[in-house]
Amino acid sequence: MDWKTEISAAQARVAGHTQVTPVMESTGLGLDYPVELKLEQLQHTGSFKARGAFNTLLSQDVPTAGVVAASGGNHGAAAAFAARSLGFPAKIFVPEMAGPSKIALIRRIGADLSVVPGEYANALSQAQAHEGATGAMQIHAYDAPATVAGQGTCFAEWQGQGLQADTVLVGVGGGGLIAGALAWFGGARKVVAVEPETSCALNAALRAGSPVDVSVSGIAANALGARRIGSICFDLAQGMTSVLVTDEAIAQAQARLWQAHRILVEPAGATALAALTSGVYQPEPGERVAVLVCGGNIAPDPLEV
Amino acid sequence: MDWKTEISAAQARVAGHTQVTPVMESTGLGLDYPVELKLEQLQHTGSFKARGAFNTLLSQDVPTAGVVAASGGNHGAAAAFAARSLGFPAKIFVPEMAGPSKIALIRRIGADLSVVPGEYANALSQAQAHEGATGAMQIHAYDAPATVAGQGTCFAEWQGQGLQADTVLVGVGGGGLIAGALAWFGGARKVVAVEPETSCALNAALRAGSPVDVSVSGIAANALGARRIGSICFDLAQGMTSVLVTDEAIAQAQARLWQAHRILVEPAGATALAALTSGVYQPEPGERVAVLVCGGNIAPDPLEV
Numbered sequence: 001m002d003w004k005t006e007i008s009a010a011q012a013r014v015a016g017h018t019q020v021t022p023v024m025e026s027t028g029l030g031l032d033y034p035v036e037l038k039l040e041q042l043q044h045t046g047s048f049k050a051r052g053a054f055n056t057l058l059s060q061d062v063p064t065a066g067v068v069a070a071s072g073g074n075h076g077a078a079a080a081f082a083a084r085s086l087g088f089p090a091k092i093f094v095p096e097m098a099g100p101s102k103i104a105l106i107r108r109i110g111a112d113l114s115v116v117p118g119e120y121a122n123a124l125s126q127a128q129a130h131e132g133a134t135g136a137m138q139i140h141a142y143d144a145p146a147t148v149a150g151q152g153t154c155f156a157e158w159q160g161q162g163l164q165a166d167t168v169l170v171g172v173g174g175g176g177l178i179a180g181a182l183a184w185f186g187g188a189r190k191v192v193a194v195e196p197e198t199s200c201a202l203n204a205a206l207r208a209g210s211p212v213d214v215s216v217s218g219i220a221a222n223a224l225g226a227r228r229i230g231s232i233c234f235d236l237a238q239g240m241t242s243v244l245v246t247d248e249a250i251a252q253a254q255a256r257l258w259q260a261h262r263i264l265v266e267p268a269g270a271t272a273l274a275a276l277t278s279g280v281y282q283p284e285p286g287e288r289v290a291v292l293v294c295g296g297n298i299a300p301d302p303l304e305v
Numbered sequence: 306m307d308w309k310t311e312i313s314a315a316q317a318r319v320a321g322h323t324q325v326t327p328v329m330e331s332t333g334l335g336l337d338y339p340v341e342l343k344l345e346q347l348q349h350t351g352s353f354k355a356r357g358a359f360n361t362l363l364s365q366d367v368p369t370a371g372v373v374a375a376s377g378g379n380h381g382a383a384a385a386f387a388a389r390s391l392g393f394p395a396k397i398f399v400p401e402m403a404g405p406s407k408i409a410l411i412r413r414i415g416a417d418l419s420v421v422p423g424e425y426a427n428a429l430s431q432a433q434a435h436e437g438a439t440g441a442m443q444i445h446a447y448d449a450p451a452t453v454a455g456q457g458t459c460f461a462e463w464q465g466q467g468l469q470a471d472t473v474l475v476g477v478g479g480g481g482l483i484a485g486a487l488a489w490f491g492g493a494r495k496v497v498a499v500e501p502e503t504s505c506a507l508n509a510a511l512r513a514g515s516p517v518d519v520s521v522s523g524i525a526a527n528a529l530g531a532r533r534i535g536s537i538c539f540d541l542a543q544g545m546t547s548v549l550v551t552d553e554a555i556a557q558a559q560a561r562l563w564q565a566h567r568i569l570v571e572p573a574g575a576t577a578l579a580a581l582t583s584g585v586y587q588p589e590p591g592e593r594v595a596v597l598v599c600g601g602n603i604a605p606d607p608l609e610v
Contacts, residue, residue, distance in 0.1 A: 019331065027321075258608050
């Protein structure tokens with residue numbers, strides 16, 4: 001697939017539907033070097049997922065039954081938002097682990113929502129059953145070309161905003177976002193995959209030589225807890241640098257973003273930064289680094305009463 | 306005073322000490338028109354106040370007794386941060402109304418802090434007494450040329466980042482920030498002052514024809530609750546547009562920023578936006594508007610346990 005062409009086409013498609021999210025160079029994070037940040041948690045519905053959802057709906061014919069998505073929360077909110085914006089009905093399945101904050105977000109958007117016991121995989125199988133029964137279009141959370149191309153617009157946009165970094169760190173769940181990064185940069189910049197030790201589908205797949213099932217838990221699990229890495233991501237990820245961080249390191253990075261910059265994110269949104277603040281990834285002298293801040297749907301919601 | 310020259314000099318002075326804060330054009334705030342935002346709450350210590358503090362310390366000889374500041378919280382944190390960065394001792398006086406979240410922030414920075422019963426004016430008189438007794442240098446929160454020029458760098462920076470707006474809305478407490486806006490733009494763009502109905506020193510002064518004392522209360526009082534507008538601001542503000550918003554409108558704007566963009570701010574930080582979301586300020590057809598998001602030190606601290 002000619003990913004650069006796909007992502008450029010996606011960028012034209014989603015323009016005006018997604019936010020151009022701001023970028024900054026932070027010198028306040030307590031590191032010896034500056035870090036470029038892209039604040040993608042300011043995207044509509046609080047994560048990059050809106051990009052893939054809009055690209056999917058705008059690049060394909062949507063049936064009258066509308067769309068269906070399974071999600072740990074963020075993708076469901078994005079799919080619901082994109083569907084509402086474009087006038088399609090949406091049916092969203094989330095696992096209980098999505099938590100009350102993300103569930104409330106999806107309800108606020110107005111989607112038809114089912115909360116499924118257990119983990120993400122259970123929500124996915126119900127979404128697939130709904131797709132089969134109704135003919136609704138599935139918006140896959142990470143392992144479909146239109147999703148990956150949509151997420152790739154985040155990095156195309158960043159490059160247009162003057163990204164300087166040699167190395168871009170990205171948190172990984174099912175792999176849609178980092179597949180977009182790898183697809184867009186195509187080796188022109190180093191991409192580093194950062195996963196929680198407790199939810200590391202990509203790292204496990206790279207070690208095993210093929211996608212394998214992993215168990216998922218920990219503080220970022222509702223966003224990053226994919227049981228198996230997407231195949232598109234796995235193919236693009238060959239030979240890449242993959243690092244793991246502890247839940248404690250994620251929580252510390254989350255606190256650092258808040259205390260230094262009043263950037264409040266969910267644990268998944270701080271996972272990539274955690275590789276730097278914990279020292280798990282140490283840039284070489286002169287290596288310029290960037291971190292994609294990917295999600296802000298924290299629980300509990302600080303303004304919910 | 307040649308404010309443009311002063312502000313340009315300040316911008317050169319504070320470069321590398323303050324953050325260049327990011328900007329974005331928001332289409333997600335539920336308004337019929339886009340709004341340019343500058344996310345100045347991402348500044349070191351969570352508000353624009355770091356600009357004035359650094360400019361003050363970098364443009365004057367600092368005595369060995371160090372610096373002293375009185376503050377509702379944000380200015381004190383900024384003064385403490387700037388002093389620590391530059392190696393000066395700092396003594397900070399805050400009123401009780403600063404609240405535990407801002408008090409903890411100042412303590413974390415490491416300043417010598419005194420919490421004074423009552424409102425801001427009481428902290429200011431203690432700071433003045435300390436200045437007299439020790440020879441420490443007072444960093445005024447809003448009514449000194451170096452402070453105003455420092456805050457003005459926020460708007461010089463924004464212009465350099467491609468600000469398009471015809472009209473820039475700014476929240477007002479003692480008037481340092483909006484004085485910086487008026488000083489920088491010098492009539493080239495319309496500046497709108499937005500104050501809480503319950504803390505409206507500028508609006509009252511403009512009505513009375515001179516600075517007058519007002520009572521201060523409401524949800525933004527610890528940041529915007531100046532009893533009397535600064536004289537520099539008052540002089541620059543002649544003939545400007547001044548609007549008032551309710552506490553309810555401020556809280557709604559605060560919720561809007563969070564729900565739409567995961568931008569979490571204190572009430573003062575949402576006050577300028579509240580003029581738009583409440584309809585108190587309605588742009589003319591074609592009038593492009595911008596909002597300075599000025600402070601993020603919310604209480605209670607969502608990550609404090």
